[in-house]
Amino acid sequence: MLINYIKIAWKVLLRHPFYTFITLFGISLTLTVLMVITSFLDHLFGAHYPETKRNKTLYIGMVIQTDSARTSISSGPATFSFLNKYAKSLKTPEKVTIFSNFSFSNTYVNGKRIKLNTKYTDAEFWGVTDFQFLEGKPYNDQNIRNGDHVAVITDALKNQYFEKGDENVVGKNIEIESVNYKVIGVVKGSPPTRVYTYSDVYFPYTAPKSNYENKGIRGRYIALLLGKKESDLDEIESEFDSGIARIPKSEIGDVKKFPVLIIKADRYFDHFLNSLARDETQKIFFYAIVGLVLLMLMGLPAINLVNVNVSRILERASEIGVRKAFGAPSKALLWQFIIENVFITLIGGVFALIFSFAIVQMINASGWIAYADLTINFTVFLISILVCLFFGLLSGVLPAFRMSRLKIVDALKS
Amino acid sequence: MIKLQNVEKVYRTSSIETLALNNINLDVKKGEFVSIMGPSGCGKSTLLNIIGLLDAPSKGIIEIDGRKVERFNDKEIAPLRNKMLGFIFQSFHLINDLSVIDNVEIPLLYRSTNAKQRRELAEEALEKVGLANRMKHFPKQLSGGQKQRVAIARAIVGKPEIILADEPTGNLDSAMGNEIINILQSLNEDGATIVMVTHDDAMAKRTHRLIRLFDGTQVL
Numbered sequence: 001m002l003i004n005y006i007k008i009a010w011k012v013l014l015r016h017p018f019y020t021f022i023t024l025f026g027i028s029l030t031l032t033v034l035m036v037i038t039s040f041l042d043h044l045f046g047a048h049y050p051e052t053k054r055n056k057t058l059y060i061g062m063v064i065q066t067d068s069a070r071t072s073i074s075s076g077p078a079t080f081s082f083l084n085k086y087a088k089s090l091k092t093p094e095k096v097t098i099f100s101n102f103s104f105s106n107t108y109v110n111g112k113r114i115k116l117n118t119k120y121t122d123a124e125f126w127g128v129t130d131f132q133f134l135e136g137k138p139y140n141d142q143n144i145r146n147g148d149h150v151a152v153i154t155d156a157l158k159n160q161y162f163e164k165g166d167e168n169v170v171g172k173n174i175e176i177e178s179v180n181y182k183v184i185g186v187v188k189g190s191p192p193t194r195v196y197t198y199s200d201v202y203f204p205y206t207a208p209k210s211n212y213e214n215k216g217i218r219g220r221y222i223a224l225l226l227g228k229k230e231s232d233l234d235e236i237e238s239e240f241d242s243g244i245a246r247i248p249k250s251e252i253g254d255v256k257k258f259p260v261l262i263i264k265a266d267r268y269f270d271h272f273l274n275s276l277a278r279d280e281t282q283k284i285f286f287y288a289i290v291g292l293v294l295l296m297l298m299g300l301p302a303i304n305l306v307n308v309n310v311s312r313i314l315e316r317a318s319e320i321g322v323r324k325a326f327g328a329p330s331k332a333l334l335w336q337f338i339i340e341n342v343f344i345t346l347i348g349g350v351f352a353l354i355f356s357f358a359i360v361q362m363i364n365a366s367g368w369i370a371y372a373d374l375t376i377n378f379t380v381f382l383i384s385i386l387v388c389l390f391f392g393l394l395s396g397v398l399p400a401f402r403m404s405r406l407k408i409v410d411a412l413k414s
Numbered sequence: 415m416i417k418l419q420n421v422e423k424v425y426r427t428s429s430i431e432t433l434a435l436n437n438i439n440l441d442v443k444k445g446e447f448v449s450i451m452g453p454s455g456c457g458k459s460t461l462l463n464i465i466g467l468l469d470a471p472s473k474g475i476i477e478i479d480g481r482k483v484e485r486f487n488d489k490e491i492a493p494l495r496n497k498m499l500g501f502i503f504q505s506f507h508l509i510n511d512l513s514v515i516d517n518v519e520i521p522l523l524y525r526s527t528n529a530k531q532r533r534e535l536a537e538e539a540l541e542k543v544g545l546a547n548r549m550k551h552f553p554k555q556l557s558g559g560q561k562q563r564v565a566i567a568r569a570i571v572g573k574p575e576i577i578l579a580d581e582p583t584g585n586l587d588s589a590m591g592n593e594i595i596n597i598l599q600s601l602n603e604d605g606a607t608i609v610m611v612t613h614d615d616a617m618a619k620r621t622h623r624l625i626r627l628f629d630g631t632q633v634l
Contacts, residue, residue, distance in 0.1 A: 003529075004512075004516060004519070004523060007511070007512065007516065008509070008511050008512065011511030011512075012511060015511070318507055319509050321507070322507045322508075322509065322520065323520060324468075324492075324495075325466070325468055325495065325501050325507075326495065326496060326500075326501070326520050326521040326524070326568070326572075327492050327493060327494075327495045327496020327497070327521055327524045327525075327572075328492065328496075328523070328524050329488060329489060329492035329493075329524070330488050330492075332523075332524060407469075408463075408468040408469070409463055409468055409469045412468075412503070412507060
């Protein structure tokens with residue numbers, strides 16, 4: 001029966017090339033937009049280089065100090081010393097790294113300024129992340145203890161700072177903010193959309209200007225807690241929470257103004273969401289807006305397709321009459337038209353997949369996002385297929401329902 | 415096999431009521447070949463549609479094979495139509511996008527028949543109407559007579575006990591028309607109960623019994 005339905009759907013597509021073009025164009029365009037958005041969201045929130053272990057990592061990126069009514073809020077990253085005390089000391093994570101947010105800096109080559117992003121990290125940073133070393137190696141605990149002026153730079157900075165064609169720059173010096181650092185390693189850079197790990201230069205946290213010895217709670221450092229496996233994260237989170245709950249009031253500055261201290265170790269997406277929406281009401285509002293945008297994005301073309309589908313199916317009233325006359329129940333006809341619509345949507349989905357792949361390659365090659373690595377991977381593909389099916393159902397159910405209710409005698413007359 | 419008691423059909427619009435059938439009483443026995451005749455607009459097709467459960471009467475009782483069906487819903491009527499009834503229409507109503515054999519298979523799609531059985535039964539039906547050599551053709555590649563033979567094959571493929579034919583020869587020349595009546599007669603000889611609407615006296619004379627309608631009323 002399914003083959004019979006698909007045969008018909010195919011013939012109907014061939015019968016009116018212009019209708020088919022309009023239908024497929026509409027479906028493909030909508031799905032292309034959705035697939036590229038999905039690919040971009042995957043790029044932002046998925047586990048990609050160098051944060052390939054994101055699924056088993058918790059992020060501590062924000063310290064929130066507020067009053068009991070949450071009317072005034074002061075927030076920002078933590079100090080190194082705070083994270084060293086409350087994150088580094090945790091027993092449940094496999095590894096813990098502490099590193100600074102990136103900051104802006106300059107270096108000069110032949111009088112020409114190069115704008116840089118710099119970051120201070122511990123040695124564990126290289127074990128929690130998966131940076132690919134093209135040359136040399138990462139700095140270790142010994143370098144950190146010694147306060148060595150060493151740096152890991154990206155391949156892009158290497159090409160800008162050192163003469164092109166210079167094969168190996170390990171051991172060479174790079175001067176940043178009037179301090180000479182010895183290049184110890186060169187890594188493949190990461191896109192700036194990986195905000196916590198992205199930088200052009202990485203220094204040990206004991207290097208100058210890191211401010212790692214600052215006291216108090218609020219500073220410029222972030223910690224990542226890596227579990228052995230994803231299922232460990234709940235246990236790590238609860239160990240961290242119980243440590244935070246025991247922080248003595250004396251350690252919290254300005255207790256009178258901000259008596260409430262909120263510090264969470266979150267999964268990456270929750271961490272992102274918590275920075276946008278701080279309570280449940282705001283989260284519901286956030287999801288409502290996302291839902292509304294998606295509905296607009298899918299709903300409007302779907303309504304348009306409903307109209308195209310109604311006129312396309314109306315042409316086939318006689319077929320509906322015949323099928324009913326020979327015993328097709330309304331439910332079978334409803335399914336027939338839904339299956340046909342899903343089939344057409346899937347054809348549109350194939351085109352959309354090809355267009356999306358081309359667009360994603362163009363974005364990656366354009367340099368719009370440095371080191372962009374947008375992909376149409378299995379997750380994106382799976383989500384796209386589900387979106388196709390949902391879209392097919394959305395635009396097919398109403399016309400199918402209307403047609404399946406046609407009176408046989410009226411259908412046969414048309 | 416088919417029993418109608420006091421059947422009435424009224425078509426209503428916001429301002430007009432039209433009585434299409436008035437007090438129709440009919441009893442068609444199993445194995446009978448009955449023709450319905452009358453001038454255009456007298457309600458012949460309406461009557462056939464009501465017998466075939468394609469349309470509901472405004473009043474009256476319909477019995478098919480001993481079952482009162484006038485109050486059946488879609489879920490109950492669909493299998494009854496599928497198993498008991500086969501339709502032949504004046505304008506064939508073949509699906510142009512499907513091949514001859516796929517058209518013939520349609521009634522079997524709504525039964526628990528597997529693809530192989532469907533193909534075998536459809537081939538058998540097409541052989542019966544002499545179109546075994548046209549299975550892969552599409553309706554547009556066939557003449558009027560051939561199309562009607564495909565429509566007959568579709569009507570008989572599910573081996574229904576009742577065949578309802580609405581002017582099956584109306585769009586055909588007399589030679590083709592004769593051929594179609596020959597097929598219907600042979601199906602009747604094999605046991606099918608047939609009710610046929612026709613305008614043609616010669617065709618009607620070849621059936622067992624004639625029912626005449628005039629202005630929606632049965633004329634004895």
